[in-house]
Amino acid sequence: MAAMQEIWVWLSYVAASVTFIVGLKMLSHPETARRGNLIAAAGMTLAILVTLFLYRSPDGQLLGNRGWIFAGIAVGTAIGWVAAKRVKMTAMPQMVSLFNGMGGACAAVISLMEYPHHDFAPGSWNLAAVIIAGLLIGGTSFSGSMIAFGKLNGNIGDRRFSGQVMLNLIMLVLVLALGAYLTFQQSPNMPLLLLLTAMTLLYGVLFVMPIGGADMPVVISLLNSFTGVAAACGGFIYNNQVMLTGGILVGSAGTILTILMCRAMNRSLLNVLVGHFGSSSPSAGAAGEHGAVKEISVSDAAVLLSYSRKVMVVPGYGLAVAQAQHTIHELEKLLEEKGVEVSYAIHPVAGRMPGHMNVLLAEADVPYNKLLEMEQANNEFGTADAVIVVGANDVVNPAAKTDASSPIYGMPILDVSLAKNVIVMKRSMSAGYAGIENALFYDPKTRMLFGDAKSTLQKLIAEVAAN
Amino acid sequence: MEQLLYFLFEHREMVFIIILSIFLGVEVISHVPTILHTPLMSGANAIHGVVIIGAIIVMGQAEPDNYAALVLGFLAVVLGTLNVVGGFVVTDRMLEMFKKKKGKQA
Numbered sequence: 001m002a003a004m005q006e007i008w009v010w011l012s013y014v015a016a017s018v019t020f021i022v023g024l025k026m027l028s029h030p031e032t033a034r035r036g037n038l039i040a041a042a043g044m045t046l047a048i049l050v051t052l053f054l055y056r057s058p059d060g061q062l063l064g065n066r067g068w069i070f071a072g073i074a075v076g077t078a079i080g081w082v083a084a085k086r087v088k089m090t091a092m093p094q095m096v097s098l099f100n101g102m103g104g105a106c107a108a109v110i111s112l113m114e115y116p117h118h119d120f121a122p123g124s125w126n127l128a129a130v131i132i133a134g135l136l137i138g139g140t141s142f143s144g145s146m147i148a149f150g151k152l153n154g155n156i157g158d159r160r161f162s163g164q165v166m167l168n169l170i171m172l173v174l175v176l177a178l179g180a181y182l183t184f185q186q187s188p189n190m191p192l193l194l195l196l197t198a199m200t201l202l203y204g205v206l207f208v209m210p211i212g213g214a215d216m217p218v219v220i221s222l223l224n225s226f227t228g229v230a231a232a233c234g235g236f237i238y239n240n241q242v243m244l245t246g247g248i249l250v251g252s253a254g255t256i257l258t259i260l261m262c263r264a265m266n267r268s269l270l271n272v273l274v275g276h277f278g279s280s281s282p283s284a285g286a287a288g289e290h291g292a293v294k295e296i297s298v299s300d301a302a303v304l305l306s307y308s309r310k311v312m313v314v315p316g317y318g319l320a321v322a323q324a325q326h327t328i329h330e331l332e333k334l335l336e337e338k339g340v341e342v343s344y345a346i347h348p349v350a351g352r353m354p355g356h357m358n359v360l361l362a363e364a365d366v367p368y369n370k371l372l373e374m375e376q377a378n379n380e381f382g383t384a385d386a387v388i389v390v391g392a393n394d395v396v397n398p399a400a401k402t403d404a405s406s407p408i409y410g411m412p413i414l415d416v417s418l419a420k421n422v423i424v425m426k427r428s429m430s431a432g433y434a435g436i437e438n439a440l441f442y443d444p445k446t447r448m449l450f451g452d453a454k455s456t457l458q459k460l461i462a463e464v465a466a467n
Numbered sequence: 468m469e470q471l472l473y474f475l476f477e478h479r480e481m482v483f484i485i486i487l488s489i490f491l492g493v494e495v496i497s498h499v500p501t502i503l504h505t506p507l508m509s510g511a512n513a514i515h516g517v518v519i520i521g522a523i524i525v526m527g528q529a530e531p532d533n534y535a536a537l538v539l540g541f542l543a544v545v546l547g548t549l550n551v552v553g554g555f556v557v558t559d560r561m562l563e564m565f566k567k568k569k570g571k572q573a
Contacts, residue, residue: 020514021491027510027558028499034562037510041555044517048551051520055527063527065537072526072541076548084556089564095557096509103515103550109543110521113529113536126474221508227515234521236481246517248485252492253511257504264501346502354504362564373501 005054012050013242019043020246024253030368047242048073089363090320093353094152097145097220100227104141107230111135112197114237116188125183127237132179134233135193136200141226143204148220151213160210165274168210171203214394215272217353218261222269225254264348266410293429296447298456301423302463308385308421310341312377314414315361317351318391318427322453325364328390331461332366338464343370345377345387345414347395374412381418389416389424389440391453397438406436422446425456506561513554519547 019039026036055063063069080099087095111134118127150156178196182189211219232247234240262269296304305311313332319325332342344366350357358371372380381387389396392414399406400413416422422445429441440446449456475482499507526540 016517020517021495024492024495024507024511024514027507028496028503030500030503033503033506033510034559037506037513037555037558037562040510040514041559044514044551044555047517047520048523051523055524057524057528061528063524065526065529065531065540068537068541069523069526069544072522072544073548076545077552079545080549080552080554081556084553084560087557089560092505092509092557092561095553096505096512099516099550099553099557100512102546102553103512103518106518106522106543106546106550109539109546110518110525113525113539113543123470123473126471217505224508224512224515227518228511231515231518231521232485234518236478238521238524239478239481240520240524241481241484243517243520244481244484245488246514248488249492249495250511250515252489253496254492254508256493256496257499257508257511260496260499261504264504348501353508355502356505358502359505359561359564371502 006056009050009054009056010241012046013240016043016047016242017245019046020249024249088323089360090323091153092359093217093220093351093356094149097149097152097216097223100220100224101142101145101149104138104145104223104227104230107138107227107234108135108142108197108200110234110237111138112193115182115193116190120186120188122186128183128185130233130236132183132196134230134237135197136175136179137226137233138230139197139200140204140207141223141230143201144208144223144226145204145220147205147208148216148223151208152216156209158210158212164206164210168203168206171199171206175199175203211273217349218258218265218269218272220353221254221258221261225251225258228252228254261349261354264354264412266412293441294447296423296449298449298459299463301447301449302460302467304386304421304423305335305340305388305460306338306464306467308340310343310380310384310386311335312372312381312384312387312416312419313342313344314387314389314392314396314416315344315346315350315357316390316392316395318393318425319453320351320357320360320391322391324390324454324457325360325366327454327457327461329361329364329366331457331464332370334461334464338467343372343377343380345372345374345381345416347374347392347414348412350392350395374414378415378418381415384419386421386423387416387419389422389426390457391425391427393426393438394436396440397436398440398443399436399438402439408436416440417443417445420445423449425449425451425453427452506558509554509558509561513551513558516547516551516554519544519551522547 023036023040026032111131114131228247228250232244235244335342346357348354396414396416400408400411522543526544529536529540
């Protein structure tokens with residue numbers, strides 16, 4: 001009977017591992033992505049249920065404290081479900097960061113609890129090393145994710161001071177040294193373990209603090225793979241194959257995803273982590289040379305758009321913040337009715353995360369085939385009569401191509417100045433998320449339309465309809 | 468060194484799984500279009516919620532009169548569940564957006 005149950009547990013773990021792999025694979029194709037997510041969720045549910053009811057510890061005992069476990073799952077499900085359902089589409093990236101932090105914290109707590117239980121014989125330092133690793137990686141992921149959450153949510157600014165890289169390095173060495181010391185102890189030393197936990201959490205904070213808000217997606221992706229590795233440490237502790245497969249899979253896939261994201265911005269991971277994005281502002285001095293910007297009135301803009309043959313929209317985070325994705329879609333439909341060809345040019349890092357803008361526009365029912373990726377868009381700007389830049393800044397900043405001293409130098413941009421006319425909708429002349437000036441605003445082809453993206457778009461729609 | 472080798476050999480299946488999973492993870496992800504980066508990251512985020520299994524085990528093995536362990540274990544279960552449920556639901560909400568519009572095209 002017990003043996004049979006063990007076989008069922010094992011079979012379910014195999015099945016769950018397969019759903020994770022198939023799920024991830026399906027998640028990387030637009031048509032199958034949603035089903036892939038559900039398949040992985042089903043596998044996860046199976047693994048959880050089987051563990052709850054059939055799992056036996058090495059000494060043959062079924063799990064106890066089921067009341068506590070059920071209560072924990074109920075509380076977690078209720079909070080997680082409501083939070084995930086309520087969060088606005090624009091706040092998705094920080095939500096992912098938050099949930100990632102929860103997973104990291106979970107792994108760290110498991111390590112904290114397992115540490116005093118492992119057998120402190122001279123030969124078992126290896127297992128202690130895995131437990132300590134789970135604590136370090138999970139803890140860093142937790143506190144780092146919380147800081148990333150705060151940054152994306154706008155609660156925490158970028159803090160840097162000279163010598164910060166050095167301090168972080170020293171901190172990392174200290175954490176690793178203490179971790180190694182604890183690994184080789186012959187008896188549990190809880191005060192030191194707690195000290196190590198505190199230092200790890202502090203390290204996570206220091207690690208993310210100096211990284212610019214614009215780079216948070218990369219950081220979250222990296223911390224995501226950290227949590228995967230932390231989960232895998234748990235798998236090693238319990239000889240649990242499904243934790244191991246799931247954790248390592250996410251660890252390696254997350255690392256690749258992080259690298260792909262860096263590549264989309266044409267930067268290296270090292271540059272993101274210690275490059276101090278936007279900390280120097282050499283272009284601020286150059287801004288004075290540009291002269292004045294030209295404004296355009298709503299009615300002039302409406303006429304320009306109505307009599308264009310081809311209009312391209314460059315949406316940015318400003319559009320998302322103003323919740324104007326539905327409004328821009330209305331404008332697009334109106335212009336199409338007038339025979340204007342409208343498409344959207346999506347920069348890979350538009351919004352706060354790669355693909356974030358696609359999700360937002362999809363929410364507003366913008367047809368999939370109207371979204372052009374960067375290369376395609378750059379080929380088409382030359383034939384566009386007008387480009388409307390809505391709440392985007394850094395992704396259309398020519399400094400990325402021309403100014404080698406600019407912090408975004410080398411990042412591929414949307415080359416909107418190839419179009420005949422450029423209308424930039426912006427709240428004010430303030431710099432973008434990366435904190436740098438934008439020469440596009442001073443380009444002779446560019447005219448500025450100041451105001452909140454949503455209300456300005458609504459006025460524009462009224463004017464276009466009247467034309 | 469000998470201890471390490473012995474440890475690895477003792478866990479040889481695990482080591483095997485780790486190595487194969489690393490390659491699998493790389494392979495599965497490498498051709499993903501940019502628009503799916505965010506949902507994919509979110510989906511992967513939900514999958515590492517598998518750490519909940521460890522939380523359940525550690526909680527289930529805690530002595531019923533060790534309140535510190537019970538509280539910590541309870542916390543771990545809540546955190547792990549948040550990761551799993553929140554992760555999958557958020558991912559589904561993102562992907563729902565893509566689906567809706569596809570239905571309209573058809």
